[in-house]
Amino acid sequence: MEPVEPAMQSQxxxxxxxSELVFDADRCTPVSKLIAKFWxxxxxxxxxVPEALADDPLAIFExxxxxxxxxxxxxxxxxxxxxxxxxxxxxxxxxxxxxxGMIQRGQKGVDGLAKFVEYFIMKHGGKLLHLLGxxxxxxxxxxxxxxxxMISSKPSSIDITQSDRMDISTLLCQGSAAASxxxxxxxxxxxxxxxxxxFPGQLCNQQLTTTFADGVYKLKSFTExxxxxxxxxxxxxxxxxxxxxxxxxxxxxxxxxxxxxxxxPIVPFHAWPTVDEVHSNVNVxxxxxxxxxxxxxxxxxxxxxxFAVYRPVSICIGFNWFMTGL
Numbered sequence: 100m101e102p103v104e105p106a107m108q109s110q111x112x113x114x115x116x117x118s119e120l121v122f123d124a125d126r127c128t129p130v131s132k133l134i135a136k137f138w139x140x141x142x143x144x145x146x147x148v149p150e151a152l153a154d155d156p157l158a159i160f161e162x163x164x165x166x167x168x169x170x171x172x173x174x175x176x177x178x179x180x181x182x183x184x185x186x187x188x189x190x191x192x193x194x195x196x197x198x199x200g201m202i203q204r205g206q207k208g209v210d211g212l213a214k215f216v217e218y219f220i221m222k223h224g225g226k227l228l229h230l231l232g233x234x235x236x237x238x239x240x241x242x243x244x245x246x247x248x249m250i251s252s253k254p255s256s257i258d259i260t261q262s263d264r265m266d267i268s269t270l271l272c273q274g275s276a277a278a279s280x281x282x283x284x285x286x287x288x289x290x291x292x293x294x295x296x297x298f299p300g301q302l303c304n305q306q307l308t309t310t311f312a313d314g315v316y317k318l319k320s321f322t323e324x325x326x327x328x329x330x331x332x333x334x335x336x337x338x339x340x341x342x343x344x345x346x347x348x349x350x351x352x353x354x355x356x357x358x359x360x361x362x363x364p365i366v367p368f369h370a371w372p373t374v375d376e377v378h379s380n381v382n383v384x385x386x387x388x389x390x391x392x393x394x395x396x397x398x399x400x401x402x403x404x405x406f407a408v409y410r411p412v413s414i415c416i417g418f419n420w421f422m423t424g425l
Contacts (some may be wrong), residue, residue: 133216134213134216134217137209137213137216137217138213141204141209141210141213144202144204144209148202148203148204149203149204150203150204150205150207150208151203151204151205151206151207151208151209151211152207153207155200155203155207155208156189156200156201157189157201157203157207157208157209157211157212158207158208158211159185159189160189160211160212160214160215161206161207161211162211164214164215164217164218165218167181167182167185167215168218169181319349321350321351325350325351326351326359328350329341329344329345329350329351329356330351330356330359332344332350333353333356338353341353341356365380365383365384366379366380
């Protein structure tokens with residue numbers, strides 16, 4: 100290892116803590132754990148890793164690390180002016196860059212980079228940690244081929260079977276009234292209770308079904324007069340009065356009255372309607388109005404005018420027609 104320059108040793112902010120130093124007996128110098136790990140991974144690279152060439156990215160670190168040093172700069176300035184920009188240009192700006200093309204053996208590869216790192220006691224090692232992580236993923240030359248025996252212990256201390264009996268053979272009793280049974284194996288022979296969750300309204304539905312089956316609950320029917328009275332009261336007084344009438348007098352509920360309709364539905368036709376089909380729909384629409392008109396006019400013949408509007412021209416065509424026998 101090249102000795103660290105005194106200028107770099109005096110920069111306390113960039114020195115590696117004593118807890119991060121290990122002693123290399125071969126070199127008789129303290130070595131950072133990061134550097135020791137770096138060299139260990141390099142020395143155990145598999146034979147499949149190629150030799151670095153002069154045009155590879157790490158070939159720049161083949162030069163003497165002292166050529167990158169500037170004793171006139173302090174630690175912070177040296178990092179900002181030279182080291183940070185150099186490492187970013189080679190290793191990338193973050194840890195997302197792929198290391199596939201970086202990991203190559205030789206002085207133009209990771210060996211030269213290791214010497215560079217070994218010379219400069221770096222304060223920020225994020226990029227190197229990323230490189231070391233990729234090196235650790237490679238299989239080492241000296242691998243341990245000894246098979247690891249399977250663990251024979253049970254994954255759980257409780258064995259659950261399909262029967263109603265559950266034995267806990269690995270849990271011991273904490274003590275009982277009889278001293279002779281202390282630390283004996285326990286067996287659960289009964290379970291006192293189960294937790295059961297019922298659906299909302301289940302009890303009410305069961306009672307209603309039982310009452311209906313016994314013949315106590317009977318559907319109530321209404322006459323036409325009762326239907327019309329309840330419908331009239333609902334239309335005139337509103338929902339609140341109709342609900343009071345339902346609770347007090349047993350009339351139809353508001354939800355039941357909403358299903359009523361005083362106007363029969365008009366039958367749609369998918370083709371050209373016949374005269375009888377048109378006559379049926381006209382009766383449905385005018386059945387409540389014709390009686391009033393007959394009474395006021397005093398005749399069964401009603402003269403009316405019908406206007407048909409055609410858009411977008413908006414042309415009104417008027418014609419007279421007679422409805423007899425309606």
